[in-house]
Amino acid sequence: MKKIRVISLITAILFAIAISVSWIGFENSKAQSKAQSKAKYVIKLNHVLAPTEPYHQGFLKWAANVKKRTNGAVEIQVFPSAQLGVEEDIIEQIRQGANIAQNTDAARLGMYVPQIAVMNAPYFLDSIEEVQKLKNLSLVKKWLKELEDKFGIKVISFSWVQGFRHMLTNKPIRTPKDLKGLRIRTPGAPIWQESIRALGATPVAMNFGDVYMGIQQKAIDGAELVYRNITGNKLYEVAKYVSETKHILLINFIIMSKKYFDKLPPAYQKILIEECDKAGIETSKLMEQEIAKIKQELKAKGVTIVENVNISEFKKLGENAYRKLNLLTVRNQIYRELGKKY
Template sequence: MRGIKRILLAATAGVLSLGIACAATQAQDKSFVLKFNHVLGPKEPYHAGFTKWAKAVAERTKGGLKVEVFHSAQLGVEEDIIEQIRQGANIGQNTDSARLGNYIPGIAIMNGPYFAETLDEVAKLRKSPTVTKWLDELATKYGLKVVSFNWVQGYRHFFTNKPIKTPADLKGMRIRTPPAPIWQESIRALGAEPVAMAFGDMYPGLQQKAIDGVELVYNNIPGARFYEVLKYANETGHIMLINFEVISAKFFNSLPADYQKILVEECDKAGEETSKAILASEKVVMEQLKGKGMTIVSDVDLKAFRKAGEKAYEVLKITDAFNTVSKEIGK
């Protein structure tokens, strides 16, 4: 009788072990899909970069994790997508610290006037204790997992229909900027009146004179054909545009550990390559715009703009965060 019990117990243990092993195998074999949204056009360098990231992830996971890239805000506007991400949807969004500053105010400094100004400084931000703390808080408290912020879209300049050389030249001008406090206060501090407007509404907004100009990176201009409605590219370089690739923390945590690692590694790699290519191409794009009839204003009073930009940090009460992180990266 005891022998039979031992056999039954052994058999039960074997079945349980097999079940656990099968469950683990099924979890690993389960396929996952991440729908990744961005507002830029299909000809922008970022779209090619995101596509490259998706291909690398699919190859390394043997199709177990697929990243589907949607350009031109095909899945919806950025703010709506971020809220869906917070709810756990398998959606990702290319965004920035300006919008993330709606949840953690201090992180907005990373998209403030004249903060990070080189790729080396952006790389150092990844080792900043304060930045690391912010990213952990975004994931645990707000459900926003930052996969990478290794994507730099270039330097933002003012594009207008009159030359801009000093902050005073922007007085009374309505400049489009995204609807986030650091963007709004940065443009106001630099001398203009900020107007919140979706990326896709800018061209008709300029045609209808609802706005007098925009502040964007060079690579945004050809794809959206802004050279048709704007005459001057004023090289203020007031913000080095660091972008964040954000997905649901809940979705990220549902992935097998090796898939998580691959998703992050390939995103960082694609971001670094894309950022370098963009910065290298800015002069080429600038020449293209000159060929389209735009005038490049390079003799800008950067000292005056830098001084004016400080007010944005003061108004938002994030000057201490600015000073702390600047010190951590040796700026």
């Protein structure tokens, strides 16, 4: 009888162990299934601006909204001040399929699809509202598809508008004659170079981070920038005039690898684009609203704002950039689709 009780006890113990192992296996299976449903996609967003800039805060908001709507499945990590590298190198990594995104512009994308550079040409558009209409145009859709198919670059959004670019110098600029002989920093892409040359200055390609020292050491006589760039990098310490030439309404693009984008589930792709457009428009309007305040800040720091600029004269000269790069016909076609006069 005692022997039977021992056997029964051992049987009960073994049965309990089997049940426990089975339960643990079931729980592990559930955990693995849950982990698979929460598979994380990490996108590293690189940009050249300081963390204090509205764009950086806008990118953080985009990241937060995407993370929330995807229940943490898609994470966007934001790297300011070009922490991941210079823009041109990042774009090449994007083309190879890296999980990196970049804030860029039409001028740099024009190195791949030349016609898209028209978006950064002198006096191309006048408002955020006009920029928003571009994505519905057949010609623009064609350019974006070419970027994807031929170069592996996926445009997530171009609803990020930094505002009008002006001349930052140590002398007032009211007419193109005032720019004669001045070396003005601008990015190295052809549309930037030809635009500044057409307006009367000598363009100098230089990284944005080197502008402060460049002006300070007189390697350049100034730069053409949006208002926020001036305060963000304390350029008011080395240049005392901002002349409101409004020569370019700066349209920015958020791009990433088409190859990596295609790995995302369709629902996540949709969320990524929707939230990027939304954050871009909000940030663009915020920057537009804060210009008056920035101008007052600059005046308090001894900067003179030159508002009486002969815009019509600059516009006439700006046409030369379109002609030089064979973009006049393209611009006119865009204007016809927009119902805009030219």
